[in-house]
Amino acid sequence: MKLRSAVLIILAIIIADQALKIWIKTSYPFGEVMRIFGSESSPGEFRGFKLYFIENEGMAWGWKFGGDWGKMLLTLFRLAAVGFGTWYLGRIVKQGHSKGFIICASLIYAGALGNLIDSMFYGLIFSSSSYNTIATMFPAQGYAGFLHGHVVDMLYFPVIKTTYPSWIPFLGGKEFEFFSPIFNIADAAISVGVITLLVFQKRFLHKHEEKYGQPTVETAAENNDRAHVM
Structure with missing residues (x-):
């Protein structure tokens, strides 16, 4: 698989991810945006797929640490990971790894880069969003500094919403929802x-070893045959 193909996959994901994030952020306040499919089994209990706009200041699942310094360190870590990913992706393409392996690496790289863009620049290029306010793009002053942007999430799949049976230890009677996280295209x-x-x-690894291991064995066998003839 050529590097150009990997770059096209990455660009397609980045464009789709950023386009949806920008549209959501500049069109709606926090909260439910629209229901794509599904229905309410009872008042307030929707099951299906909808767009639900939130912003994540920290890591996956909304985990945060260390305030502003923690946010900056997290963004720098993402930047380092993307830098390493750039080198590694070029390396596995050059080494001729299997197409499936390169596609998976491209997906992971694109997702990391998509969220890194939010963390690095969104605080500078957007005004603040809230449950009553829709953000604007390129305001006189953004809602945060460089490296302190919030990641925009909006994909929500509350397919099942019920309670655990009472006989399950520790969890009995508690609410259970699948799928509860709100995420974005980069996360996906x-x-x-x-x-x-x-x-x-x-x-994937077997195909790579098979591709580059077999010619070495054939060459060795050919050399032994020549040695016997001599």
Whole structure:
């Protein structure tokens, strides 16, 4: 697989991710945007798929640490990870790894880069969003400084909403919702890439070893045959 193909995959994900984020942020305040499909089984209990605009100041699942300094360190870590990913992606393409492995690496890289853009620049180029305020783009002053932007999330799949049976220890009677996280296209790209790698890692690595291991054996066999003739 050529590097150009990997770059096209990355660009497609980045464009789709950023386009949806910018549209959501400049068109709606915090909260529910629209229901794509699904229905309410009872008042207030929606099951299906909808767009729900929130912003994440920290890591996945909304985890935060260290205030402003923690946010800056997290963004710098993302920047370092993307820098390493740039080098690693070029390396595996040059080494001729399997197409599936390169596609998965491209998905993970694109997802990391998509969220890095939010963290680095969104605080500078957007005004603040709230439950009553819609953000504007390129205001006189942004809502945060460089490296302190919030990641925009909006994809929400509350497919199942029920309670745990009373007989389950510690969880009995508590509310259960699947799928509860609100995420974005970049997060989805990372998840798909990681899960696919975990499921098919043996096949991807086997194809690479098979491709580059077999010619060495054939060359050795050819040299031995010549030695016997001499």
